[in-house]
Amino acid sequence: MPPPASTRVGQLHVEVRYLPSANGPGGDIHDVLATPFGVRLLIGDVMGTGTTANQAGTSVRDAWRELARSEPSLAGVAVRLHSLIAQSEHPEHFVTALLVNFPASVAAEDRTGCPEHATDSIGDSWAELVCCGHPPPLRVRDGTATYISSLPASPPLGLLDLAEGWCTATAMPFRADDRLLLYTDGVSEARDSLGRFFPLTDRVAAAMVYPNDAEAGSALYGRHPLDHLMTSLRNHIGDRTAGSDDILMVLVERA
Numbered sequence: 001m002p003p004p005a006s007t008r009v010g011q012l013h014v015e016v017r018y019l020p021s022a023n024g025p026g027g028d029i030h031d032v033l034a035t036p037f038g039v040r041l042l043i044g045d046v047m048g049t050g051t052t053a054n055q056a057g058t059s060v061r062d063a064w065r066e067l068a069r070s071e072p073s074l075a076g077v078a079v080r081l082h083s084l085i086a087q088s089e090h091p092e093h094f095v096t097a098l099l100v101n102f103p104a105s106v107a108a109e110d111r112t113g114c115p116e117h118a119t120d121s122i123g124d125s126w127a128e129l130v131c132c133g134h135p136p137p138l139r140v141r142d143g144t145a146t147y148i149s150s151l152p153a154s155p156p157l158g159l160l161d162l163a164e165g166w167c168t169a170t171a172m173p174f175r176a177d178d179r180l181l182l183y184t185d186g187v188s189e190a191r192d193s194l195g196r197f198f199p200l201t202d203r204v205a206a207a208m209v210y211p212n213d214a215e216a217g218s219a220l221y222g223r224h225p226l227d228h229l230m231t232s233l234r235n236h237i238g239d240r241t242a243g244s245d246d247i248l249m250v251l252v253e254r255a
Contacts, residue, residue, distance in 0.1 A: 006224075007032065010039045012102060013255040017226045019234075019247040021186075027053030027093070028184045028246040029061045033068050038104040040068045040077075043182040043250055044097035044134070047156070056093040060085065060157075074101045075169045078130045078157060082165070085158035094158030096133040098182055100252075102174070103128065127174040130167055132157050135188045138204055139172070140179040145204040148172055179208065180252040186245035192236050203232045226251050 005016040014032050027046025032039065042064050046053040063084050064077070071077045078099055085095060103126075129137070129148070133156035136147045154160065154167035174180065181204060190198040207229040226249055233247065 008255045009034050010102075010104075011255050012039050013253050014041070015224055015226050015251045017230045017247075017249045019186075019230070021049070021246050023050055025054050026050060026246045027057040027095070028186065028248040029057040029095075030182070030248060030250050031061055031064060031068075032250075033065060035069045036104070037072055037074075037101060038128075039102045040074070041100040041182065041250070041252065042068070042097065043184065043248065044095045044157075045184045045246075045248075047092065047094050047096075047158075049245075052090070053093060056088075056090060057095075059088075060095055060097075073169070074099050074128050074130050075167050078132055078154075078167050079160065079165065082132075082157040082160040086161065091158055094133075094156045096135075096156045096185075097130075098132070098134040098137060099130040100137075100180070100182070101128040101169075125173060125175065126171045127180070128169050129172055130154070130169045132160070132167055135183060135185055138181040138183075138201065139174075140181065140204060140208050141175065141177070143205060143209065145181070145201045145208070147201070176254050178253070182250040182252070184246060184248045186247040187233065187249060189245070190233060190237050190247070193238055198233055198236045203229060207232065 007014050009032050016030060020026065026049045030043045032041045044060060046057045046060065060081060063081055067077045067080050071080060078097065085091060085093065129151055131151040132154045136149055136151055138145045139148055151170050152168040155162045160167060187198065188200060207225045229249065
């Protein structure tokens with residue numbers, strides 16, 4: 001299993017856990033960037049498996065890094081990524097994707113005079129999301145994990161022409177103590193030996209309380225909640241792990 005990844009961008013802390021399939025890394029991708037427009041995140045899953053999907057994912061992530069820094073509109077970033085995929089040599093490698101923007105404070109930009117420093121202050125109460133065929137994120141608040149199910153349904157990148165070539169951004173409340181979990185279908189579609197889906201909302205809520213076990217002297221304290229969630233997921237899959245899809249989880253919270 002690859003080592004965990006942890007990073008701070010602006011006032012956000014981003015924790016990542018990734019487990020490739022037995023056939024090697026596939027098309028699951030993610031990225032987080034400080035931009036003049038805020039801190040922007042991408043999670044995506046390329047249609048297909050193996051080397052070709054992995055290469056397509058790398059190309060999409062490289063294009064995202066350029067567009068996220070130059071395109072003011074988050075929906076505009078998605079549309080331009082769609083065009084690149086649809087016009088590529090392998091348009092069949094469409095991509096489910098979730099794009100998130102935590103807007104930069106206008107006041108922070110005014111103080112410095114430099115857009116690149118605008119991410120020093122994250123908007124206090126909301127995030128902007130664009131969902132293109134991707135599983136909906138989970139918001140963890142007050143001990144409960146709930147799906148953000150109000151996102152407009154758009155086709156995956158590469159198939160946006162089915163929706164007249166456009167998608168819509170949605171604002172979502174995001175309090176200082178909220179957490180946002182992004183994931184790929186290797187998580188949401190994971191099944192046990194009896195074909196039962198992984199109970200994601202229940203297990204996410206349970207995993208987030210583990211740090212409080214320090215008061216009880218728990219030997220598990222010190223592990224990140226995503227470690228507990230990954231352990232729970234792998235136990236659910238059991239010996240079926242060898243045939244599973246890539247597993248990718250990204251947890252976002254205030255630093």
